[in-house]
Amino acid sequence: MLYKYHNAIILEKSRRSDEIIKKIVSESLKVEDVQDISLMDIRVGGEFCDNCDACFDAVFNFNLILSFYVGDVDCVEVGRQKQAWRYSFLTDKAVHGLGDLSALRIDREPILSDKPLCYIDQNILTQAVNKKDTLSLLLKIQDDHDIKIVCSVSHFEEIYKISDLGSRQDFIDATVALTGEINLQPCSEDDRIKLFFENASITLSRVEMTSNSSEAVEMLKNLKDEDRRLYFEKYNNLDLRKKIGQAEKIFESLSDDEFSRLVCMSSPPGPRKIDFKGLTSHSSIRDAIYSLHNALDLISYKQDKSTRTQRSSAHDIEHLIYGSQCNYFITNDTNLRFRAVEIYSFLGIPIHVLPLSEISSIKI
Ligand SMILES: [Zn+2]
Secondary structure: OOOOOOOHHHHHHHHHHHHHHHHHHOOOOOHHHHHHOOHHHOOOOOOOOOOOHHHHHHHHHHHHHHHHHOOOOOHHHHHHHHHHHHHHHHHHHHHHOOOOHHHOOOOEEEOOOOOOEEEEOHHHHHHHHHOHHHHHHHHHHHHHOOOEEEEEHHHHHHHHOOOOHHHHHHHHHHHHHHHOOEEEEEEOOOOEEEEEEEOHHHHHHHHHHOHHHHHHHHHHHHHHHHHHHHHOHHHHOHHHHHHHHHOOOHHHHOOHHHHHHHHOOOOOOOOOHHHHOOOOOHHHHHHHHHHHHHHHHHOOOOOOOOHHHHHOHHHHHHHHHHHOOOOEEEOOOHHHHHHHHHHHHHHOOOOEEEOHHHHHHOOO
């Protein structure tokens, strides 16, 4: 994602003030230490250009450090205000990173399927690319059980990130072979998720135009992990997390108050458990799955610890949203399976969540 700065001096000011804030938040810098820093070095004067990220960051940082220095805010509040600033920065990037939408091409045809739909996660697609056996198995099961295997635009977003063009093409070929270019996409006219037939190259070109925005959305999701430290400190306790990890019907087991507090960290369809039942529109399902998934993050339920897997949690959410329209959701990611079962059952959506090894057990 592009970080704009109008010259090297302003970039340095924003970087240095960021480091000072980091130290204040980690409590390694006290008010008296701030006195030793020459605030003039990080202050933005007449050079403010009103047009670059570094200028806005530097001005915000300077004012926040100053408030800490004069005692208006403590280190916890500095952390919260900086976090809120990051949210607005990334939200802005998400909204304005959409590229030239006038060139956006949509050339799709709605499809009605009377067959049960089987959504495959990206890791199943990867396996189908790497092992010919898996691809044949999936095609055979599709025929034998008279089901329809589907992917979504979210697969294309992941495929677009593959930089090796040969490998990218392999993924496109596998997707086309499995789905016949029939994928789940959002339909803005009636706010539903529907099946469409569309040439894969057109879907991919649309994904390309929104890629900057998607990256910001993904970074927003990662930022939410920091919320736990700031607002839900009790879930940092390992024993409590183990206890939660073993619970079933996790959302039902939370008190109404705790549930509201957790889901309201993102934008839920409503603060009450009942607000999550019987949803049909794309936007309400999206809000519901996003806030439930985020709530599971906040309480560290079945959460991957490595950065690599954390980075894909934005995609997990997308797959759960599109998968909600299907009869089967197939993934080899164990943690995602646990989360999918909790989220779908809480929403009252009857989906069978299975690993690939159990796909043959599908009974129609
Ligand atoms: Zn500037």
